[in-house]
Amino acid sequence: MQLTLWTYEGPPHVGAMRIATSMEGVHYVLHAPQGDTYADLLFTMIERRNKRPPVTYTTFQARDLGSDTAGLLTNSVREAYERFKPRAMLVGESCTAELIQDQPGALAMGMGLPIPVVPLELPAYSKKENWGASETFYYLVRTLLKQTAAAAPDRQAGTRPRANLLGPSAMGFRSRDNIEEIRRLLDSIGVDVNLVAPEGATPEDLMRIPAADFNICLYPEVAQTTCVWLEREFNQPFVKTVPIGVGATRDFVAEVAQIAGIDIDAALAAEDRSRLPWYSRSVDSNYLTGKRVFIFGDGTHVLAAARIAREEFAFEIVGLGTYSREFARQVRALAQDYGLEALITDDYLEVEARITEAEPEMVLGTQMERHIAKRLGLPCAVICAPFHVQDVPAQYSPQMGFEGANVIFDTWIHPLMMGLEEHLLGMFRDDFEFNDDAAPSHLGGGIEARPAVTAATDEAEMSTADKAAGPAWAEDAEKELRKIPFFVRGKARRNTERFAIDFGLEKITVETLYDAKAHFGR
Amino acid sequence: MNRPAETGTVAVGCSEAPVLRERGQREVFCGLTGIVWLHRKLQDAFFLVIGSRTCAHLIQSAAGVMIFAEPRFATAILGERDLAGMADCNEELDRVVNELLARRPEISTLFLVGSCPSEVIKLDLANAAQRLSVSHSGRVRILNYSGSGIETTFTQGEDNCLHALVPELPASADTSKSLLIVGTLADVVEDQFTRMLDELGIGPVHFLPPRRAVDLPPVGPGTRMLLAQPFLGETARALTARGAQLLEAPYPFGVEGTLGWLRAAATDFGVTAERFDAVTAMPAARAQRALGRYQELLAGKRISFLPDSQLEIPLARFLQRECGMEPVEVGTPYLDKQMLTGELPLLSESTRLSEGQDVDKQLERLRSERPDLTVCGLGLANPLEAEGLATKWSIELVFTPIHGFEQAADLAELFARPLMRRDRLIFSSCN
Numbered sequence: 001m002q003l004t005l006w007t008y009e010g011p012p013h014v015g016a017m018r019i020a021t022s023m024e025g026v027h028y029v030l031h032a033p034q035g036d037t038y039a040d041l042l043f044t045m046i047e048r049r050n051k052r053p054p055v056t057y058t059t060f061q062a063r064d065l066g067s068d069t070a071g072l073l074t075n076s077v078r079e080a081y082e083r084f085k086p087r088a089m090l091v092g093e094s095c096t097a098e099l100i101q102d103q104p105g106a107l108a109m110g111m112g113l114p115i116p117v118v119p120l121e122l123p124a125y126s127k128k129e130n131w132g133a134s135e136t137f138y139y140l141v142r143t144l145l146k147q148t149a150a151a152a153p154d155r156q157a158g159t160r161p162r163a164n165l166l167g168p169s170a171m172g173f174r175s176r177d178n179i180e181e182i183r184r185l186l187d188s189i190g191v192d193v194n195l196v197a198p199e200g201a202t203p204e205d206l207m208r209i210p211a212a213d214f215n216i217c218l219y220p221e222v223a224q225t226t227c228v229w230l231e232r233e234f235n236q237p238f239v240k241t242v243p244i245g246v247g248a249t250r251d252f253v254a255e256v257a258q259i260a261g262i263d264i265d266a267a268l269a270a271e272d273r274s275r276l277p278w279y280s281r282s283v284d285s286n287y288l289t290g291k292r293v294f295i296f297g298d299g300t301h302v303l304a305a306a307r308i309a310r311e312e313f314a315f316e317i318v319g320l321g322t323y324s325r326e327f328a329r330q331v332r333a334l335a336q337d338y339g340l341e342a343l344i345t346d347d348y349l350e351v352e353a354r355i356t357e358a359e360p361e362m363v364l365g366t367q368m369e370r371h372i373a374k375r376l377g378l379p380c381a382v383i384c385a386p387f388h389v390q391d392v393p394a395q396y397s398p399q400m401g402f403e404g405a406n407v408i409f410d411t412w413i414h415p416l417m418m419g420l421e422e423h424l425l426g427m428f429r430d431d432f433e434f435n436d437d438a439a440p441s442h443l444g445g446g447i448e449a450r451p452a453v454t455a456a457t458d459e460a461e462m463s464t465a466d467k468a469a470g471p472a473w474a475e476d477a478e479k480e481l482r483k484i485p486f487f488v489r490g491k492a493r494r495n496t497e498r499f500a501i502d503f504g505l506e507k508i509t510v511e512t513l514y515d516a517k518a519h520f521g522r
Numbered sequence: 523m524n525r526p527a528e529t530g531t532v533a534v535g536c537s538e539a540p541v542l543r544e545r546g547q548r549e550v551f552c553g554l555t556g557i558v559w560l561h562r563k564l565q566d567a568f569f570l571v572i573g574s575r576t577c578a579h580l581i582q583s584a585a586g587v588m589i590f591a592e593p594r595f596a597t598a599i600l601g602e603r604d605l606a607g608m609a610d611c612n613e614e615l616d617r618v619v620n621e622l623l624a625r626r627p628e629i630s631t632l633f634l635v636g637s638c639p640s641e642v643i644k645l646d647l648a649n650a651a652q653r654l655s656v657s658h659s660g661r662v663r664i665l666n667y668s669g670s671g672i673e674t675t676f677t678q679g680e681d682n683c684l685h686a687l688v689p690e691l692p693a694s695a696d697t698s699k700s701l702l703i704v705g706t707l708a709d710v711v712e713d714q715f716t717r718m719l720d721e722l723g724i725g726p727v728h729f730l731p732p733r734r735a736v737d738l739p740p741v742g743p744g745t746r747m748l749l750a751q752p753f754l755g756e757t758a759r760a761l762t763a764r765g766a767q768l769l770e771a772p773y774p775f776g777v778e779g780t781l782g783w784l785r786a787a788a789t790d791f792g793v794t795a796e797r798f799d800a801v802t803a804m805p806a807a808r809a810q811r812a813l814g815r816y817q818e819l820l821a822g823k824r825i826s827f828l829p830d831s832q833l834e835i836p837l838a839r840f841l842q843r844e845c846g847m848e849p850v851e852v853g854t855p856y857l858d859k860q861m862l863t864g865e866l867p868l869l870s871e872s873t874r875l876s877e878g879q880d881v882d883k884q885l886e887r888l889r890s891e892r893p894d895l896t897v898c899g900l901g902l903a904n905p906l907e908a909e910g911l912a913t914k915w916s917i918e919l920v921f922t923p924i925h926g927f928e929q930a931a932d933l934a935e936l937f938a939r940p941l942m943r944r945d946r947l948i949f950s951s952c953n
Contacts, residue, residue: 001572001598001614003621010579033638035552035671038580040901050908052901059548062641062672076547083882095574096638096672099605124574126602 006348006368008323008386012122013094014039015132018222019140020090021053021170022198026140027086028055029077031069031097031104043170046389053170056080060097070102077108081115088144088203089113090136092120116203118143128346130221130298130324133169137198138225144206145233161260162192163239164212166227167219168199173301173384173391175199175219177398182218182243185401189253189267191260198222210234214259218242218400220300221324244304246274246405247311274402276409280312288413292491294319294360296343296351296369299327301384301399305364306334308408319343319358321351348372359490362416367391379415471500473508480510495520535867536835539875541857546880549899550830550855551917552671553679554637555584559920560683560731561594563706566630567735569595570622571669572615572645573637584900584917594629596622600639611643615650616657623662631735633683636668663690663735675855677753677832677920680706684730684757687738688764691730694742701727701787702739702766704758705751708923709733715774715926718784721801724791730757741766746790748783750774750925752865753832755858772864774925775833775933776840777809782864805927812931813844816938821846823894823941829853829879830899830916837897837919837933839868845934849873850893853884895937912940 009015013030020028021043030036037057043049058076060069077091091108105119118139122132165182168175176199183193194212195205209215209230215238217227227238237259243252250268257267279285293315295305302322309315320335321343322328328344335342343354352372355363363373363380367388373380382391383399397411398404473481477496484492492513499516500508554577557569571577578597598618603609615634623629632654634647647666655664667682668674674682684704694700701724703715712729719727728739745766749758752773762768771786772779781802788798825847827834834854841847849869853876859866876884881902888896888911896906896913903913914937924933 001600001604001609001611001618003618004575004578004597004599005593006582007575007578007597007599009575011575013576014579033552033671034548034550034675035554035580035638036576037547037549037899037901038551038555038583040549041899042583044902044904045900048904050904052905057547059546060672062670065642065672079882095576096642099639099642123602124576125600125605128575 002347004347008346008348008366008368009129010039010042011095011124012127012129012132012135013092013120013124014042015129015134016090016092016120016122016136017043017053017055018129018133018170018172019136019198020055021049022168023054023201023203025087025202025204026054026090027080027084027088028053028090028092029073029080029104029108030055030057030092030094031073031076031102032057032059032094033096034059034061036094036096046387047171047392048389049170054084054086056084058097060100065100069097069100070107073102073104073107074111077104077111077113081113086115088116088118088140090118090120090140092122093124095124098124116143131326133222134225134326137166137169137222138229140203141197141206141209141226142229144203145209148207148210160190160192161214161262162194162212163256163260164194164209164215164236165196165218166215166238167217167221167223168196169219169222170199171385172199172219172222173387174397174399174404177396178218178400178404180396181398181401181403182216185243185249185253186256189257190262191256210236212236214238216256221298221326242300242304243400244301244404245308245312245408246276246402247307248304249274249401249405272402274405276312276405279409280314285313288416289314291315291362291416292318292358292360293362293364294355294358294369295383296321296323296355296363296365297384298322298366299324299331302331303327303334305383306338308405309364310338312405313412315362318360319354321345321354359494361488362412364412379417381412381415470497471506471508471512474510477508477510477513480513492517535871536869536873536875537859537863537866539866539871539873542851542874542876544876544878544880544883546878547882548675548855548879549828549881549901550879551584551676551899552580552638553669553674553676553682554581554635554671555676556669556679556683557581557595557635558585559706560680563733564631564731564735565594565733566628567594567633568622568626568629568631569633569635570619571595571597571635571637572640572647573597573600573635574639575599577637577639594626600643605643611645612650612653615645616654619654619658619664623658629662631663631665633686634664634666635679635683636666636670638670638672641668641670641672665690675832676830677751678855680751681754681756684754685760687730687735688741688757688760691738691741691764693764694740694744697742697744699744699746699791700740701725701791702730702741702745702747702761703727704730704747704749704761705754706731707750707925711923711925711929714928718801718805719787722784722788722791722793722797724787724793746787748787749861751833752836752858752861755861758861770864772839772868773836775836776844776930777806777813777927778844778868779836779840780809780925780927780930781806786864802927809927809930813934816931816934817845819938819941820934822848824848824850824891825895825897825937826851826888826891826893827853828881828884828888828896828898828902828916829855829876830897831920832856832858833916833919834897835862835869835875836865838873839865840933841937842870842873843868844930845937847895847937850891851876851884851887853877853879855879895940897937912944914940 020026040053043053056076058072091105093104108117168179215227215236217223217238230236239255241252241255243249253267254264257264299322322331323346332342363369364383367386370380397407496516604611634651636647651664651666665686667686669679741764743765747766747768769786772782774780774783834852838849838852851874857877897916906913923929
């Protein structure tokens with residue numbers, strides 16, 4: 001039993017729903033009790049999809065348990081087939097149905113429907129949403145390609161290489177715009193897109209997967225298993241770099257060019273319209289230097305964000321972690337490169353504790369970290385799922401490719417205080433209208449979460465000091481400390497206390513504060 | 523406005539009307555969803571769902587926006603070890619509860635909330651609550667109820683929660699009359715009712731649930747009970763068993779409903795007609811004036827309710843009789859006629875009542891009838907809008923103060939807004 005306040009991922013059958021909802025002509029029959037239909041609203045409300053997810057729920061009740069829940073399932077399968085006329089059907093169960101062991105997949109397989117039926121076994125008590133999406137996509141592709149012979153596609157001379165874009169799906173972060181951006185990018189370097197899946201694909205489309213020269217794994221959480229299988233069965237190599245950030249997009253183009261057998265330099269020259277490099281180099285961005293950021297999210301976006309933060313924003317990463325256990329190895333390795341210990345957890349409370357402890361100046365995370373950051377009075381940008389309705393913008397906002405990098409630049413700096421504003425705060429701390437406790441001026445005066453929070457953080461700081469029974473703060477030193485902007489105050493306090501302990505001082509004076517400052521630098 | 527109960531002729535309305543009963547896919551939340559508002563109402567209570575990741579995901583998704591403060595609810599997610607018997611579920615539960623109570627020392631009442639998985643594996647939460655009550659005795663009261671989808675629908679979760687509180691209510695010492703209002707009300711509405719009942723000379727007045735779980739109202743033979751919500755059948759029956767007497771009334775939605783509801787109490791407490799009129803005339807007239815703004819817009823519009831919150835019948839009654847709307851189909855998850863004796867006679871006979879749901883069949887009827895407004899859950903709203911059908915999300919009806927005179931116009935506005943919006947927007951309805 002695990003005590004959980006918020007969950008980063010839904011159960012695995014929600015992952016299966018994401019695949020079904022992404023596609024056309026696929027229907028999912030889910031053996032589930034009343035209440036599980038809540039998942040429809042993820043798609044219709046958060047993503048504003050204008051169609052119901054293609055899911056039929058059997059809606060069994062307590063009184064059915066002793067009798068014929070299996071009959072309920074076969075009826076639902078039959079009715080769903082007749083009503084929706086899908087060209088492929090997924091059949092599975094949610095957590096409760098797993099316990100009653102009706103084996104819906106096997107039952108449906110035995111009904112002799114004239115369409116491919118994919119039984120899904122997604123253990124709800126050990127696995128989660130992204131894994132469910134990945135398995136579902138893999139089994140669907142496998143089932144549909146069962147009859148297809150493995151033959152290496154032979155490209156005719158003079159035709160452009162063709163790729164499948166695999167991974168974009170419903171409730172994926174910015175899938176709609178990423179698809180468009182990557183299509184454009186590939187087109188500009190001379191690569192055609194054979195198909196995109198699961199988003200927008202039909203069962204017939206999936207059967208055309210082998211017609212491409214190679215695959216592009218845009219979202220490994222959903223498509224990696226499938227890409228690995230396709231490589232093995234159909235000799236289709238796949239592009240592994242996820243093009244989020246300028247550096248990663250350049251690497252992506254190079255990898256595509258190499259696999260597609262086109263000229264890498266020409267490909268790289270063809271397309272580089274990101275403004276991020278210049279924006280980052282321009283003097284205004286000096287204030288971004290060394291900004292302490294904490295990054296938490298799914299594997300793919302955390303790995304990408306870490307690289308961008310370090311190499312393209314010159315941030316300092318003070319915490320790095322993921323809720324995707326499937327990507328723990330990569331995130332751990334990267335964290336180690338940065339001299340950090342990765343946080344691998346899906347426990348919201350633990351993430352909150354670690355963020356508080358790391359005292360970042362900014363948080364890059366999910367909807368959950370947005371809440372944590374708000375509570376701590378920290379700027380935050382959302383980099384991946386889980387996300388809320390405001391993270392599905394009307395405007396074109398890809399994360400991938402060169403335009404994606406532009407979007408990321410804007411998104412990440414938006415919550416921050418601008419460079420000169422930050423300096424002014426440092427100089428005139430007690431201005432009654434424009435002070436430490438005010439939100440950045442471009443975000444309006446309405447956001448007043450900070451005062452209470454700052455008080456709370458200060459209290460927390462005090463209590464750590466008390467616990468440590470470390471050196472005592474003189475009153476004037478304490479006052480001086482309060483003149484330091486709130487977002488670095490905790491660090492200043494800690495550094496000063498460490499300095500005092502290291503040098504065996506019993507009392508912290510104003511002098512100690514400045515000695516410590518000189519000792520540690522900013 | 524209309525006072526059919528006083529005209530002498532017994533109105534039948536929908537009481538004897540045939541009910542379309544359907545069985546199939548239900549697009550309705552389970553009882554766990556009630557936690558979303560109950561945990562805000564009972565400020566010293568905590569709700570611990572013993573369930574799966576699905577349960578945790580449901581509550582946070584149903585809340586629409588995730589609640590920013592640390593919520594007073596959580597889920598103890600069952601894992602493979604619990605199910606395979608490798609871990610003793612009871613020991614695990616004790617561990618989780620201890621962990622939780624250590625984190626939240628201010629909690630006075632803890633509800634262990636059963637879910638579909640906990641029911642199916644027959645985890646005995648009543649027993650667990652008893653055991654844990656002993657180990658935390660004096661500090662925390664530990665109760666249990668079921669919010670599982672195999673047994674409860676949406677608002678039934680509140681019924682089960684309040685039902686679990688009934689045995690805890692202190693027995694009232696004397697037999698003198700008191701009024702107990704049952705069902706979660708917005709704090710502002712509670713205050714309005716308290717003032718008005720006070721002016722009528724009705725009292726003492728208690729509320730269930732109270733704002734703090736430690737302030738449980740007394741119950742006994744002198745207790746007269748008014749239901750603020752139509753989905754509290756089990757709670758009402760349990761209170762009756764403890765001596766309380768249910769006052770039959772319409773629910774306090776709209777002017778007519780609120781008047782009827784207050785009158786039921788006034789009659790029982792021997793308030794004179796003159797005093798009743800003197801106290802209620804002004805607020806009723808004010809509510810009537812406020813309602814006027816929306817009546818023109820709503821009059822003649824056809825409305826269908828998909829089953830969701832159990833509020834469908836009282837709301838249809840309000841919209842029909844006070845706003846001039848024409849109910850086409852009024853669907854409700856289950857029809858508890860005993861709870862609706864004050865309502866069904868008021869609803870016009872021509873209304874089609876349906877109970878339960880087979881969502882695809884119901885949507886077929888909806889598409890052929892194309893009402894001007896459809897009240898439905900969040901999963902269906904945008905798809906129906908995309909088909910050109912205006913919708914009102916039903917969950918808003920349990921999250922918004924809609925009871926009483928002062929909120930009568932707000933209630934009408936909830937239904938008027940989607941229609942006004944369509945009038946204002948330049949975009950065609952279908953796209």
